[in-house]
Amino acid sequence: MPNYKAIIEALILTSETPLALEKICAVLNDMERAEVKKAIQELIVEYDERQSGIYLAEVAGGFQFRTRPELSPWVKKLKGTKPASLSPAALETLAIVAYRQPIVKAEIEDIRGVDVSAPLKGLLEKKLVRIVGRKDVPGKPIIYGTTKKFLEVFNLKDLSELPTLRELKELNEQTEAQTAGELSES
Amino acid sequence: MADETTGYAIKLDIFEGPLDLLLYLIKKNEIDIYNIPVALITEQYLQYLKIIKSLNLDLAGEYLVMASTLIHIKSKMLLPVPDEPSEEEKEEDPRAELVRQLLEYQAFKEAAAALQGRPLLERDVFTRSAPLDDDMEQAAEDEDELIEVNVFELIDAFHRLVSRIDKKEFLKIDLEKMSLADIINDVMERLNREKNLTFEELLGERTDRRRIVYTFLAILELIKLKMIKAYQTSAFGVIRIFPAVES
Numbered sequence: 001m002p003n004y005k006a007i008i009e010a011l012i013l014t015s016e017t018p019l020a021l022e023k024i025c026a027v028l029n030d031m032e033r034a035e036v037k038k039a040i041q042e043l044i045v046e047y048d049e050r051q052s053g054i055y056l057a058e059v060a061g062g063f064q065f066r067t068r069p070e071l072s073p074w075v076k077k078l079k080g081t082k083p084a085s086l087s088p089a090a091l092e093t094l095a096i097v098a099y100r101q102p103i104v105k106a107e108i109e110d111i112r113g114v115d116v117s118a119p120l121k122g123l124l125e126k127k128l129v130r131i132v133g134r135k136d137v138p139g140k141p142i143i144y145g146t147t148k149k150f151l152e153v154f155n156l157k158d159l160s161e162l163p164t165l166r167e168l169k170e171l172n173e174q175t176e177a178q179t180a181g182e183l184s185e186s
Numbered sequence: 187m188a189d190e191t192t193g194y195a196i197k198l199d200i201f202e203g204p205l206d207l208l209l210y211l212i213k214k215n216e217i218d219i220y221n222i223p224v225a226l227i228t229e230q231y232l233q234y235l236k237i238i239k240s241l242n243l244d245l246a247g248e249y250l251v252m253a254s255t256l257i258h259i260k261s262k263m264l265l266p267v268p269d270e271p272s273e274e275e276k277e278e279d280p281r282a283e284l285v286r287q288l289l290e291y292q293a294f295k296e297a298a299a300a301l302q303g304r305p306l307l308e309r310d311v312f313t314r315s316a317p318l319d320d321d322m323e324q325a326a327e328d329e330d331e332l333i334e335v336n337v338f339e340l341i342d343a344f345h346r347l348v349s350r351i352d353k354k355e356f357l358k359i360d361l362e363k364m365s366l367a368d369i370i371n372d373v374m375e376r377l378n379r380e381k382n383l384t385f386e387e388l389l390g391e392r393t394d395r396r397r398i399v400y401t402f403l404a405i406l407e408l409i410k411l412k413m414i415k416a417y418q419t420s421a422f423g424v425i426r427i428f429p430a431v432e433s
Contacts, residue, residue, distance in 0.1 A: 013314065057311070069310040085309070088298070089202055095298040111290055114203030114248045124430075153307045163300060 004031060005039045018062030018152060060151035061158055084126070090119040094128055094150070098162060101145040102132050108144075120144070128153065204252030205291040207234060212288070219288060222281055224263055228256040259284060343385055343425050347398060364396060369404040377414060377429040384424050 011027060012019050025036050040063060044056045057066045067075050086094065093116050096108050108116045123129040132145040151158065201207045211230050212219055235249060262280035305311045377383060389401055405427065408414040418425045 064313055066307075066311040066313055069305040072310045072312070075312050079312070086302075091298040091302055092202060092294055095294050095301055098301070099294070099297060111287075111294060112203055113205035113252065113287070113291065114246060154301055155305045155307065155311065163297070 004028060004035070005043055008036065008039050009043060012056065012063050013065060015062075015064070018057075018060045018064040020062040023062075057155065058157045059155055060148045064152075066155075086126075087119065087122075089114075089116075090122050093119040094123055094146070097123070097129050097144050098146050098150065098159070102143040103145075104135055104141040104143055106141065202295075203246070204249050205288060206295070207231065207249070208252070208284075208288060209292055209295070219292075220285060222285065224256065224260045224281060228253075228260050231256055255284065347385065347389070364400050366400060366403055366407070369400045370407060373401065373404050373408060373427075374413065374429065377427060382426050382428045384426055386424075388427065 007028065008024055011024055015023075021033070021036065021040070024040075025031070025033050028036060040056070044058075047055050053071055054065045054067055057064050059066075089112075092112055093108060096111050097103055100107065100111075105116060105120060108120070120129065124131070127147055128150045129144050130147045132143045134140040135143050146159070150156075156162065201210065208227065208231065211217075211227055211234075212222065215226065215230075217223065217227070232253060235253060238249070259280045307313070373388060376388065380387075385401070385405070388405075389398060405414065405416070409416060412430055415428045415430050416425050417428065
């Protein structure tokens with residue numbers, strides 16, 4: 001009997017992009033989907049337990065080996081490249097698109113209170129945001145959404161992994177409570 | 187006060203807009219966001235605008251709109267409240283809309299910070315030299331190094347290619363049916379697959395005149411529609427065509 005876990009490990013390693021469960025199942029067609037899932041979970045645990053330099057991440061609807069975050073100083077030293085970081089404007093715009101997609105530019109601007117042409121263009125070029133279509137209202141404005149690459153870059157399984165807006169609200173209340181606390185102290 | 191003023195000046199570029207500035211003022215003054223003392227905030231806000239102006243920085247129109255909104259709210263708050271407010275008036279705090287906007291913006295500001303705090307690819311985590319990384323670097327480099335080509339350079343490339351074709355080719359009668367729409371779809375499809383291609387690569391084996399003309403027209407049309415971009419690394423260099431956005 002073949003070592004399925006080893007096969008799955010090999011498949012994930014050779015895939016350039018996060019490998020979807022369906023694709024693994026398609027290769028191991030004599031194996032039940034649940035079994036494949038179980039084998040992947042075991043792999044994830046094994047990599048964790050042996051404190052390996054890499055871990056098996058579930059990102060962008062698939063599985064991918066990634067180096068552990070705490071090892072980044074050394075990896076960066078080897079690569080010698082500085083990652084292209086996003087400006088605060090781009091990040092805010094990206095967050096709004098991520099949570100409110102599909103969304104048109106005017107709606108993003110309503111929330112940010114400023115023009116978002118420049119950050120939006122940058123996000124499109126970086127392929128973190130894409131054009132989903134056009135809204136069927138006068139002017140046919142372009143509708144934006146996030147890409148698969150957004151999930152890959154931000155280490156997200158899928159969009160549902162984003163903290164929900166309810167959590168965000170709690171966060172707000174927390175900071176308010178803090179501010180209130182500070183107020184009463186002073 | 188003078189010292190504080192210079193302090194403001196340094197911090198100016200960190201504001202992402204009027205809402206950001208307002209949030210900063212609210213935090214700085216330790217104000218309850220649900221009960222903003224509009225007079226105080228308006229005064230400070232206008233002070234900031236003065237500083238921005240005195241530095242000859244471009245004052246985005248949005249800042250002025252917010253200033254007028256604040257003044258409008260302030261004036262509304264000064265109006266005497268009727269002794270027995272009607273139902274409508276009761277719920278209509280002039281600040282309500284602004285507070286809603288501020289809270290929403292604050293939520294997304296925090297969401298943005300949370301995103302930034304995640305283990306980011308190419309910053310905290312890395313993949314086995316995935317092409318994704320190369321793409322990112324490539325894209326960053328492209329922006330710096332590639333020169334955007336104009337229509338004339340494209341036409342030039344087209345001439346070069348046409349002159350290269352065996353003259354006999356022109357005598358053949360091409361029965362292949364072609365439409366510009368088909369070629370446009372073909373070009374977009376191949377660009378999405380290959381990420382970037384030269385004009386020559388786009389043509390491939392099919393270098394008959396009609397094919398070249400149609401491909402060229404397709405490229406012009408796609409550039410006009412901002413669906414693709416054309417770059418070259420140096421004058422007379424190879425022109426590479428990129429899809430403008432991910433489809």
